[in-house]
Structure formats: C-alpha cells, structure tokens
Amino acid sequence: MKQKDMRLFQLYPLGDAAITVQFGDCIDGPTHSKVRAFVSYLERHPFPGLVEQVPAFTTVTIHYDPWVVSEKGHYNPYARMTELVQRMLSLARESQKKSRPRTVEIPVCYGGAYGPDLEYVARYNKLTPEEVIACHARGKYIVYMIGFAPGFPYLGGLSKKIAAPRKEVPREHIPAGSVGIAGNQTGIYPIETPGGWQLIGRTPLTLFHPDHAPPSLLQAGDMVRFVPVSEDEFQQRKEQEDES
Numbered sequence: 001m002k003q004k005d006m007r008l009f010q011l012y013p014l015g016d017a018a019i020t021v022q023f024g025d026c027i028d029g030p031t032h033s034k035v036r037a038f039v040s041y042l043e044r045h046p047f048p049g050l051v052e053q054v055p056a057f058t059t060v061t062i063h064y065d066p067w068v069v070s071e072k073g074h075y076n077p078y079a080r081m082t083e084l085v086q087r088m089l090s091l092a093r094e095s096q097k098k099s100r101p102r103t104v105e106i107p108v109c110y111g112g113a114y115g116p117d118l119e120y121v122a123r124y125n126k127l128t129p130e131e132v133i134a135c136h137a138r139g140k141y142i143v144y145m146i147g148f149a150p151g152f153p154y155l156g157g158l159s160k161k162i163a164a165p166r167k168e169v170p171r172e173h174i175p176a177g178s179v180g181i182a183g184n185q186t187g188i189y190p191i192e193t194p195g196g197w198q199l200i201g202r203t204p205l206t207l208f209h210p211d212h213a214p215p216s217l218l219q220a221g222d223m224v225r226f227v228p229v230s231e232d233e234f235q236q237r238k239e240q241e242d243e244s
Helices: 029-044 077-091 118-124 129-138 231-243
Strands: 010-013 018-022 050-055 059-064 103-110 141-146 153-156 171-174 178-182 185-188 193-195 198-202 223-228
Touching: 010 077, 018 077, 029 050, 029 059, 029 077, 029 141, 059 077, 103 129, 103 231, 118 129, 118 198, 129 198, 129 223
Parallel strands: 103 223
Antiparallel strands: 010 018, 018 059, 050 059, 103 198, 141 153, 141 223, 153 185, 171 193, 178 185, 178 198
8 A cells, every 4th residue: 555655554454453554574764764653643642442552673563442443333343443544644644754762871881791792792793892892882773672571672773893693592591781782783681581692791771660651761763872881880870770
C-alpha cells in the first residue's frame, strides 16, 4: 500500500487481536523515523480498544480489544483496524517531522574486569584497546528498540571498525550494566542474564527500575553517548545509584 505521507508500508494480522504495520525490510534511519513517528502519534492519540503498541526495528504491532474496536460486534475487527491504521498513518504525517531526540549520556568503565572481551575486540579489528574505546565513545547511537531483556537497548550506529561477532559459547551470567558488541550493534545489559555479546565495559547506571514509570531508563528514539570513566569514578557513581 502506498501512502504519500509514510511512503510504503504493509499491514498484516498477528493473531486475532493484533495488527502489524511494516515500514521497511532493513534497519536504517528512515525506517526508524517512520516507526517512531507512528508510535508518537499513537501515544498522543490512543483510540478506543488500544491495548498497547510495540515498536521494533522495522515494524509497529498494535494490540487491541476486538470487541471494542469492532464497535460491539457491528464490524469485522481486523477490517476495522485496517481502516483505522490507514487513517492514523495519514494523520501521523506531522509527527514525521523530526523533533530533537533526547540524548542520554552513559558513563562506562572500559576493559579489565568490567570489559573482559575488550582485548578480543581489539585483536579482531587489528586495533589497540585504547583505539576501540575511543571509537566506541566517539559514536552517537540511536535506540532502535527495547527487547531481549527488560530495558535492553539495541543501539544502531556502531562503527564497522570495532564490529565483532557474538561469542560462540554464551556466558551463563553477565552482570547488569555490561556494555557489549555483537556484529554491528552495541547494547547494554540492564539486568544480570545469560548472553553472547562481547563485553567491553560496564556502566554504573541502573537501566531498569521495575517500580519506575517508565521502568526503562532508555526509550526507542533516544540518542546515547558513552562517556569513559575510571574505576574510581565507576565505584562512586555505583554507590550513588545504589543509594538513590
């Protein structure tokens, strides 16, 4: 389906109470912009029967109450949602005008016990550890989506110079706050969990607070900057986090 405002998109059902809008088939800035514009519109203009919207790299899935959406059984709910989505995509045109994203600075202590795979990433890319740190901290990253674990941000924008494959054998325990690289992405483990990303550092910040609203420090659409800190600075910030 072609729309003048949101360009190409596809609609398809996901079960009997959800519809997915696909804006593209690759992870890139323009597709992400469309995803964020549509999610922003839904957040500001929820419709009767909306349960939640779930953004991903190239899609937005809308979960809805079929009974409410069908206006108490007078319409086919999926057909009704198709009409609603097309109308909302048209109305979301103004949302597609980029507003300045929120920038969040993430302090990171690189290497050593906090980044046990920093040396590997450096060797893999024929760089020194210091060059990997400088390159990683120099980047500006977009939070494409939150997933895998509560509050886990998938960040786009990693330089190809420091890209590295996942570990062949995942670790059983990765400490909360660990900053890793997998392929051409970087991310932060918000909670202790198994995982296979190459760990290059750790942040003292708590990325996931289940009792906060929203519980995740980072949101899709945010910009992230990593700021190198010493081990002493890490410990000071960690103590402040634990006390707050």
